[in-house]
Amino acid sequence: MSEPISALPGARHDGLARIEEAGLQGMITLRGDLATKPVKAAVAAATGGKTPGLRGVAAGKTGTALWMSPDELLLLCPYDEVAQRLEKVTAALGDAHALAVDVSDARAMFSVSGPAAREVLAKLCPVDLSPQAFAPGVVRRSRMAQVPAAIWMPDAQGFRVICFRSVARYAFDLLGAAAQPGSAVGVY
Amino acid sequence: MLILTCPYCGVDAEETELAPGGEAHLKRFGPGASDEEFRDYLFARENPKGVHFERWRHAHGCGKWFHAARCTMTLEVFGTYPAQTTKPPKAIREAITAKRPGWTWREFE
Numbered sequence: 625m626s627e628p629i630s631a632l633p634g635a636r637h638d639g640l641a642r643i644e645e646a647g648l649q650g651m652i653t654l655r656g657d658l659a660t661k662p663v664k665a666a667v668a669a670a671t672g673g674k675t676p677g678l679r680g681v682a683a684g685k686t687g688t689a690l691w692m693s694p695d696e697l698l699l700l701c702p703y704d705e706v707a708q709r710l711e712k713v714t715a716a717l718g719d720a721h722a723l724a725v726d727v728s729d730a731r732a733m734f735s736v737s738g739p740a741a742r743e744v745l746a747k748l749c750p751v752d753l754s755p756q757a758f759a760p761g762v763v764r765r766s767r768m769a770q771v772p773a774a775i776w777m778p779d780a781q782g783f784r785v786i787c788f789r790s791v792a793r794y795a796f797d798l799l800g801a802a803a804q805p806g807s808a809v810g811v812y
Numbered sequence: 813m814l815i816l817t818c819p820y821c822g823v824d825a826e827e828t829e830l831a832p833g834g835e836a837h838l839k840r841f842g843p844g845a846s847d848e849e850f851r852d853y854l855f856a857r858e859n860p861k862g863v864h865f866e867r868w869r870h871a872h873g874c875g876k877w878f879h880a881a882r883c884t885m886t887l888e889v890f891g892t893y894p895a896q897t898t899k900p901p902k903a904i905r906e907a908i909t910a911k912r913p914g915w916t917w918r919e920f921e
Contacts, residue, residue, distance in 0.1 A: 679821060693874035694820050750826045765821075766829055767872040 628703065631732035631792035639803030640740035645796065646733040646784065648703035650687075652710055655696045656722025663722055669712040670699040681763050681776050690763045690776060698774070698786075703728055732792035736799060737782030742812045745775060745783055747802040754812060769798050814882075819892050821874040833867030836879045837899060837918065861885050863908055863915045865900060868892075881908060 628648055635645040656663045658675055667675045673684020676691045687701035701709050706726050713724045746753040748768045763776035771791045777783055787795045814827040841853040864884045869877045881890040881904050891904045908915055
């Protein structure tokens with residue numbers, strides 16, 4: 625068995641905001657009718673929490689569920705527990721018309737923290753990132769410059785950004801450039 | 813800059829987050845149709861100056877297709893609605909009538 629390795633191990637940039645590659649993160653894509661019982665049971669099995677509503681983030685006891693689209697969720701859990709959680713999810717789904725796949729190694733995750741984190745992301749995404757519009761509990765899929773990304777706030781201090789692993793370096797450099805000291809706009 | 817509200821995820825998405833899908837409410841003509849019907853299905857488009865119905869995909873968001881009713885002249889958006897329909901919903905048609913009395917588009921009015 626080869627050793628799992630994240631997209632940019634230990635990558636870190638300090639500027640207006642601190643940008644860090646978040647390391648290995650277990651991610652399971654779950655597609656299906658989110659209103660049905662088997663899907664809700666699958667979410668509970670993976671995260672120990674509820675199924676999030678429209679654009680919602682639902683933190684459970686053992687993981688987090690992110691709303692990706694009307695029929696898709698992204699379930700976050702520790703990386704080394706993915707196989708075990710996936711088994712539970714598949715069991716909970718039974719013969720329901722749904723799909724659960726381990727996508728941990730297909731994505732890269734970054735944390736953007738610090739007082740100017742909002743501004744750094746606002747430079748890159750066509751999203752209203754004002755504190756009134758974007759707060760913990762909301763997830764937004766959008767684009768970051770030229771690549772798709774999903775953004776949410778695990779707490780009031782910082783953001784998490786998920787993008788495809790193949791564009792991890794591009795995304796990291798982008799965030800670094802947006803956080804260049806002296807480039808503050810001061811909107812938020 | 814065009815800003816459309818995605819009816820699926822409720823996001824006010826700007827144009828760069830969306831992918832255009834051409835004219836909406838095309839009626840498909842396939843096997844058994846006349847040459848003229850098939851030609852018009854493939855090539856004949858309204859291309860109006862004024863009220864228009866289009867398909868858009870929230871490509872960098874939830875990934876869903878939806879329809880938008882807008883004015884090609886003023887870029888005014890009358891509304892957006894899910895793609896699982898063959899004609900614009902009543903609310904959308906009324907919203908257009910309020911702004912553009914007497915509008916027509918293909919067989920809709």
